[in-house]
Amino acid sequence: MAGSLHSIKKTKRMLRVLLLILVIISLIYVMFPIVWMFVTSIKSNSEIFAVPQTFIPRQGTTEAYNTVFHSSTRLRFFLNSFIVSSAVTIATLVVSILAGYAFSRYEFPGKKLVNMFVINTQAVPPIALMIPFFGMIVALKIYDTLWALILTSMVFTLPYGILMMTGYFNSIPKALDEAVKVDGGGPFRICWQFLVPISLPGIVATGVYTFIMTWNEYLYALTLTKSTEMRTVPVGIQLLMGEHAYVWNEMMAMSVLGSIPVLLIFLCCQKYFLAGMTAGAVKS
Template structure:
């Protein structure tokens, strides 16, 4: 074996080892979460811990729906996150398209401002948001959380959509205008379908931000009927004891919408979608 081949073999072996370690670091906590959720209460704290429960039980999955207002938390999260994600997609797509196709005074400052807003920790905005929402009577309401989540996601989503729109040739817009399309029709019928991978990535980013957000949902909601899923799961962590199998079951259920979303949108993650759309 030559030196070059030996070096290539060692490099590939090292990469495989790193990938295996990284995969284990991700999969082991998930597998332990599933294992704990399927254990009856008597087996949760046994010593030594068991990966595979002796008696598989789905009692924890039943309890989170029966003994806790988990259904209310779930519906609140789905409604708030879907609405905020939809609004964020609409405004970020329009803003990204306008910034990629038009030149206007203050464009650089506008884009820089959007980027700067992502550089500060969200905790700094908690008191200002609370005072503003209290002034408008939006504390402990779905609309209040929707406004907060939109303000978080639109700036970065705009930058994401800007990058995707810049990758679409402007010749497509010019060809559509020659054919008699207006700007809005060109955007909706020509450019937007070509930017589906960008829309999918932006939707996932916005959805994850809202779905996993805990701090603002905890502070800005007080009644059980308005709390979201992360807040509800956090409340399973009791003062005197923690029902670990219930907590893990709730965590599994809360992760399912994200998994389903990835399964439905993964087909849109295709590179070079517009390759060949314009002849050189």
């Protein structure tokens, strides 16, 4: 019996060690591209193409970062991305909260049809809508403006936001609504003063997802803008790829700087994000 227990403990210990090794290997696999990106950003462009290639820079330099910070054009890329991402996130949250509340708390003609339409829009590839969107944006005379990016991005962020908020509101008992109605509260008071504070994890999760999705959007940002002043960070990085040469250190520097806002938002909202992603899955 003692030998059997010792064998079980030994097996568990080996499994823990194996699991730890797998975690370390996975961490190295995930982190290596990020570390390589940063290391490349502090190399000179000539050292990047040197043979043999070195992982640790022979002489680290902040030349690429200085170029980015002293270029009004490159800083404009970050400003455009921030404006578009923030506007899309705020608008998506407002519409998603109202729509999610309506889908969760009310019965109306065509509810299932509208809900099905919202779900099906998630299955349409963004590139399939490129030509219709392009024609519509040109007809509205907002081509090469940030409004074009904001409106098109919302088409792809709203379905997820609505589904997310509907699921989260469904997890909140309707008895709370009845209690507020007894005190004379109307639908808007129920939604904004009671359900929204309770649903903060779901709202944060939706907002973080929306911000990241919009910040990283490339296809429509490239197609619906033509002037350098209207470009966003992903397109701005691509513009550093010249016909005959690539400015790799500046590309990596912009990639590092472009990753920081998303990383900070996720780290600050991680607790709410993880709670919001799972809370709406179970209906109370």
